[in-house]
Amino acid sequence: MNVAALAKVLLTSEQLAKRVALELEDGWLVNVGIGMPTQCLPFVPADRDVQFHSENGIIGMARPPKDLKHADNDLLSAGKGPVTLLQGGSFVHHADSFAISRGGRLDAAILGAYQVAVNGDLANWRLPKARTGSVGGAMDIAVGAKRTFAMMTHVTKDGESKIVNKVSYPMTAQRSVTKIFTDMAVVAVMPEGLVLEEYVEGLTPADVQAATEPKLIIPKTVKPIRF
Amino acid sequence: MNVAALAKVLLTSEQLAKRVALELEDGWLVNVGIGMPTQCLPFVPADRDVQFHSENGIIGMARPPKDLKHADNDLLSAGKGPVTLLQGGSFVHHADSFAISRGGRLDAAILGAYQVAVNGDLANWRLPKARTGSVGGAMDIAVGAKRTFAMMTHVTKDGESKIVNKVSYPMTAQRSVTKIFTDMAVVAVMPEGLVLEEYVEGLTPADVQAATEPKLIIPKTVKPIRF
Amino acid sequence: MLPEGLTTPVTARIKNKRAASPAEAVADVKDGSVVMVGGFGRGGVPEILIDALCDKGVKGLTIISNNTGTHETGIARFLKQGCVKKMICSFPFATESNVFRDLYNAGKVDLEVVPQGSLAERIRAGGAGLGGFLTPTGVGTELAQGKQILTVNGREYVLELPLRADVAIIRARQVDPRGNLTYRMAGRNFNPVMCTAADKVIVEAIEEVELGSLDPEVIITPGLYVTRYVVAGKYSSRV
């Protein structure tokens, strides 16, 4: 498939956000990382009670203020955008905020990624050529959440698979990713290997495999992505 | 001096509490241990602003309620007696309460003692013959306070010195006591040794030395205890 | 309360954490559980939940709590009913802890004594997902025996390990439907840290309030830690 044709079938970042949001279950507490993950908030189905945790001590982070004149520097997301507080939410200081994530209280964390390996290793905090990077809360959150969802494009701009046999980018957290959501597929990280659960319409499971470095397990239950 | 004559000159526990209270300086935060130390509270001179910390998370612990019908199970001292809160006081949970003591924020702690050694070693938490004991917060407080004041009778019921060359009772905290207040004397624990600062009227410095196992340094400035 | 325009209302139905009775609240606590019990002396003790657990007749508990009960109340009730295999606490032998003293002297209950600050911090470490911490408390004492000693910047520290529990029973002042909690004066004590360190957190609160009626700034324990609660006012006036 040529690049132009491929671009037409891949999920937009909004579609990807919708798909990830569908994965969040009623009653969950979820941390959303900076960037793409934040886009998931508005797409949680209205009948599900999902609370968002922001590393800067917000429990019950919600959508931006409807009137932006109410935006407040003391109520920003981790990505520094204005947000509101869900009724019944609360605030904690930074040490208590990270006690929540390291302590295993996050049902899920949604994080951007540069690379995810077959064993769940996550690389998302700095580019290999940079001298250093901005780690933020990624390491603490990936290591502590019950489920870590990686949310990313399937391949790099150069067409290289971001799902890899072994991460070559600097490590964020070992064996932490449980599911990978890309513009091409949903892939579960299982003890037996990577299981292709869903693929974008317009592609075949074989197309997804062709864009993916490690061998995928393709079960009979594999299906098109819905959102 | 015979026992009856001695009993007449020794400080009562109230007099001892008065003397220790005089040692507390304006602006200090002070932890008081269970038992005798609690008696110091009412004797702080009225013109000094001294705040008391209680290990159970009270900052600004004050005298018992004037009307005991207001006594409340949720406002008790470490020794479980009813207290009040000084205006401007606050409450913290137990981990934060001990962060205050270990973190060096207590200007002084007043603790009961079985034995204090020349080097400031403190034994106050269990008797040697007991299988175990009630340590409470003594170890954390003695190790963290800027100054640890031991408050005790000078000798045991059997007449043995509680100020010793080396503690034989189970250790509470090494090199922690900075000053010893007894019914007979005030003794500073200094790098050069134990310095007799004050002695009770009716005794001589030599009498105090006779009741004390280690050699005391007796400076020219030694004086009778006032309170 | 928050400034105008900064609150988003809840639209989804939220899970009901309120149990119908203390008996229902503790129904799934198993024999042999490790149970953290809030309170210090008589302050902030979850008496109603203790009673409910006793009535249920649970056995073989390991109890983590600062004290061992006051005469016949509090943890002494557990002890008297023979529910307890082991106590982990800082102050087992208060004058009023006669029930524990008798059982211990008769060899009928095990005991681990932990310095109070290390007890609180071990519970916090358990809740915070830490593998342990280095404390100056206890160095050179028998309570450091068998524990690793590490030297950092020339000072010796005891490596203390985290404590976690299967269940924590907690006494709070206010609770809202999320399980957000406030406490009452020194009744706060171990309760907030224990909420963070147990798989299941069961709360008795003096008062239940509506969602959104607690100022977000004054919530001490966020509801995410709370599994279920009962309202104590209905069952007892003990405060």
Place this chain on the structure above:
Amino acid sequence: MLPEGLTTPVTARIKNKRAASPAEAVADVKDGSVVMVGGFGRGGVPEILIDALCDKGVKGLTIISNNTGTHETGIARFLKQGCVKKMICSFPFATESNVFRDLYNAGKVDLEVVPQGSLAERIRAGGAGLGGFLTPTGVGTELAQGKQILTVNGREYVLELPLRADVAIIRARQVDPRGNLTYRMAGRNFNPVMCTAADKVIVEAIEEVELGSLDPEVIITPGLYVTRYVVAGKYSSRV
């Protein structure tokens, strides 16, 4: 507020912690100090005290703070004025951190990157008198290089050491004459833990209230940690 009969009035004169001006508040901060600066992004940043320190012209600071400033404000002001020798932070290169990026690329400032949770916990450990703690964060990453790895119950942990500072500058909401503090929404962030871990704690509060007017249950930072304060309302409306 407390129930009837449980408050004792203050009779002694209490020390005045209020500084006459931001300049006076920071007058004794020395060149070469380690300075913790509260705030996360633009929230809860002590802008007035940062400005006062810049105006004083202090040099050679080591700054501990989560970020490196927003365009020309916050810590970027320190950086631009050449006050900073080294940054210890978790997120140095936000889009809006252009001032830091340029200085770092020019080799004019040192940098230690610490995972955000470990940064907060190292500050807490510094305040709590601990010698360090074991965290699973960073195991197998370059941010654990040079740090001791300990295995506890079969799991690997990084030994992280405490952080302390000579001075912390803090942004609060309310302050009373004791220095008791409340915070404003997510402006809380690092401020309360930093209050515990510095020898000198200098606060700018939006509002000053009378002694006894803060409910003891809602005070987040007890005044014992606070050295002195200024009232921000008088100097700026930035919130």
